[in-house]
Amino acid sequence: MFNMNTKEYIESGILELYVAGTLSEKESQEVYALTLKHPELLDEVLKIEAAIIKLTAAVSPRDSKLFYTSIKDKITNNNDTKVIPLDNKPNKQWFTYVSWAASIVFAAGMLWFANQNNQLKEQIRIADVDKELLEVQIEKGNTSLTEAKKLISVLRDKDIIPVPLAGQAVYPEAYAKVYWDKKSNSIVLDAQGLPEPPKGKVYQVWSLKLNPLTPTSLGVIADFNSDENKLFTIENANASEAFGITLEPEGGSESPTLEQLYTLGAVASAP
């Protein structure tokens, strides 16, 4: 279709086959999608259908409209049980009736069991799904707890240098904290005070030397939105004099976009 215009598509005869029901399910879905897009195709389908309906109706031996009431009775009263005339040759056919009745009871019983079985299966399936959900929650809880414990240990470690990062012009309310562990060459960034980055943007963390100003990227925080505690451990082997966080296009930038500098803080010089 994609290289064909709608006229050629109509001429190909595919719509006639669509109405006949001879196309594969996939082909039918394609035709359906195209008829939604091109009203002239739908119009053609309706005309083909109308012609086929008239042609096939002409073969009908009786006027079908007369039989609707009996169908209506059947679809609206499908709970009615059949009345079996017992007084009709009772002795001869007694056994037949009983066996019919027995098989109906048996069949009903089987249906009931099948139904119960299906219901139980469904309940097991639901319970399985619930269990999986709970496991995921426990797993999540454990991860949060580990992170929180880590933060406490970081806070209590005497060798850790805390560096508060203050909000800058672009978003003055922003704040963050860096806990720099020089022994393990890593920082823990607490980014709770940063707003969620807009779609297509990520925060990028920079280590800065001040004289002359030399930024070194410590990487981007790709999972900012999904991280509940907003605590990120990042490697840092630099002799940092300050830390900054900028908002950058997804994937990060070579050098910081200073107009999008969210927070900045200098490392207190050693006493």
Next chain:
Amino acid sequence: MQLELLVSKFQEKDEKAFETLYNMYSESMHGVIFNIVRDPDIAQEIMQDVFIKAWHKADSYSAKKGRFFTWILNIARNAAIDKTRSKNFKNTKQNLNSDFFVDIIESNESLDDQTDAIGIKKFVSKLADKCKQVIELLYFKGYTQKEASETLEMPIGTIKTRNRKCISELRNMLDV
């Protein structure tokens, strides 16, 4: 009412919508079934069963898979073909008339008081044999393109273009 709306109401078990759909398609299904079983009483019975079945299976229809007409046409053809395969039916109907739908239309007296009947009678009397065969197999019997191509010993592509031509002629005759 829009067909889509009608069908979705029918799927919600709206009895009025069902009746409207019945009035739209029952005559057509009756014709298709009768062409397969060739017995007016049996055809009537199957036609009624088809619509009852459609009512109960309403959920299984999806517009993505095809036209509503095509869906019910499939149910009708399958029900009629199933009947011809049943033991009961084989015993009573040893010799199924081998005529096409065309012959039924030509001799169908109940058509004479219907508006489109004249057009259709004229159409079928002028219809080329090749058109009769293709329409019979694709619409009345539910053959696939491949089955039709094997039965008529014709390339698959020819089935498609010939069918298009035949249906175009029918539309001209009926003015649709």
